[in-house]
Amino acid sequence: MKRHDVRGLALAVAATAALAAPLTGCSDDTTPSDAASKAASAASEAASAASEAGDALSSATAELGDTLASATAEAGQKFDEFKNGVNAKGDVKVGGVSTDSDGRATAKVTVTNSASSSKSYAVQIDFRDPSGNLLDTVVVTLNDVAASAAKDATARSNRTLSGDVTAEVARAVRK
Template sequence: MPVHATTRTGGRRLAAAALVLVTAAACVTTLASCDTGDGDGATRTPFSPRPTPPDTSSFSGTPPSALASADASARASASAAASSASAAASSFEASVSAETARANQAAAAQLKKVSGGGNAKADVSLTGKPRAQTGGLLAVVVTITNRTDQEASYAIQVDFTDPSGKVVESRFVGAEDLAPGAKAQPLAISRKPADPVLTPRVAKAQRY
């Protein structure tokens, strides 16, 4: 009886040891299959690294947006257009001859002596000139007709009024030594902005 008990006990011990060995071998095999080393015969698991996002901590400022670029371009275009319009207006005014400028000064001096509307309003009419031809300025053609039977000179004051009727600017034009039945057409030019819209009217007209 003792012999058989010892045999069974030894068999169980051998079986347990074998199980431990088999388990250890399985673990070694599993580890070997995951090896990524450079040894021969090693099984490698494919590795695909994920892209690393850029480090924005060193960025300075922000890139210009499409809207900001378009706005800058619009401002540049508007500035260029304003400069061009100003140059066109100056060129138009410069086209007025020195003789016309002298006559206008004489008209202003003459009208200082006149009270009321003067004696020749019926001889004067106003016609608007297209802004496309004046560099954007408000300009009117002052048509003066000598309706008398003798030579005469004229002095005209043109007032520019806003929508409320307030006079915001006055210009003086004149024509000297106009023959009977003859006409003169000087220009009265306003330098005020296009808005609000101004209305020109003959404030004074004196024949002398």
């Protein structure tokens, strides 16, 4: 459940309870009625559930952040192996995203070597959601791409991704 869905539900329950309390808050003898007590209890339970959901969301967000940080660090290490590499982003095209049998996002990566001799490429592919948020990043290495030739590889996300996912070439170098 999305963060705003949990908050919205908690606010709706709390608002309903708050509005119901004055309407049913007293019986004929001016003592609080069971309905008001139940409404207050429901509001308390909703607030507790919202807090627990918020904690779970925070934990999941932290885990996702750690996963992305790890993937980004790994991508940086692979690019370090291509010291003095030439920017080759223009040599790379990435296809549409599909999902493999493990639920991971995949995209076809095609490199066309524009150099006059055989080259190796490191290509970083970023998987993003429709809002442009980074979901995952991977590095694909293509070795010994012949001069003026094309070579294909598959970029595969590190984890399962769902929804409308796109792939883009974040950076590419050749050596």
